[in-house]
Amino acid sequence: MSLPNAYLTSFKNTGDILTAMQGAQAPDRFTTKFLEGLGFGSSNDRAMANVLKALQFIDENGVPMRRYHEYLDQTQSAAILAAGIRDAYEDLFRINKNAHQMSTSDVKNKMKTLSEGQFTDRVLTQMAGTFTTLVKSADFSPDAAQAQERRTQPDAQERDQGPDRMEPISPAGARESRIGDLVYNINIHLPESRDPAVYNALFKSLREHLG
Known part of the structure; x- marks a missing residue:
């Protein structure tokens, strides 16, 4: 069952906490003290960490993961949150691909079925309320999902502008040079970058120094 047992006991500050997170630098660890620094010192707000x-x-130690850092980019934050919700409530979306459009009552009923009596009625109410509250700050539109995918995967044009177009080089990134009868190999470890200018500068430097 892919239903998180973490839930909020109060929903009124959820949107404000998410907004405050975007306006602050990612902490070394997400702690109660960090939440208080954002202006949320209520005991009810502490459940946000779970x-x-x-x-x-x-992660389990409160250390921000990649998704947290991506969320700080406000141009994609709503789509990032949507991706997190889909992962956390995978079974709910398996039952209804548009689970984010369901009412709190419908979500609760689906959760009750999925959990097979594992949670009390009160807990199910809080779990369903947590889900529908998070959904309000997320963007599940196809356009947002596609834009997010484009940000994380280089497109065909960027791949065409990679090192293979600039300079013949072996798949292993090795280049052979000769001085007189001496032959030596240079192994090139290409940096991870989606900016063609990085590769342009790299191979220009190689041509100048190695001929």
Whole structure:
């Protein structure tokens, strides 16, 4: 069953906490003290840490993960949150691909079926409320999902502008040079970059120094 047992006991500050996170630098660890620094010192707000773990924003020790850092980019934050919700509530979306459009009552009923009596009615109410509250700050539109995919995967044009277009080089990144009868090999470890200018500069330097 892919239903997180983490839930909020109060929903009124959820959107404000998410907004405050975007406006602050990612902490070394997401702690109660960090939440208080954002202006949320209520004991009810502390449950947000467990919810963020379920969304894969932070690990079990509270250390921000990649998704947390991506969320700080406000041009994609709503889509990042949507991706986290889909992962955390995978079974719910398996039952209804548009689970984010369901009412709190419908979500609760689906969760009750999925959990097979594992949670009390009160807990199910809080779990369903947590889900529908998070959904309000997320963007599940196809356009947002596609834009997010484009940000994380280089497109065909960028791949065409890679080192193979610039300079013949072996798949292993090795280049052979000769001085008189002496032959030596240079292994090139290409940096990870989606900017063609990085490769342009690299191979220009190689041509100048190695001929």
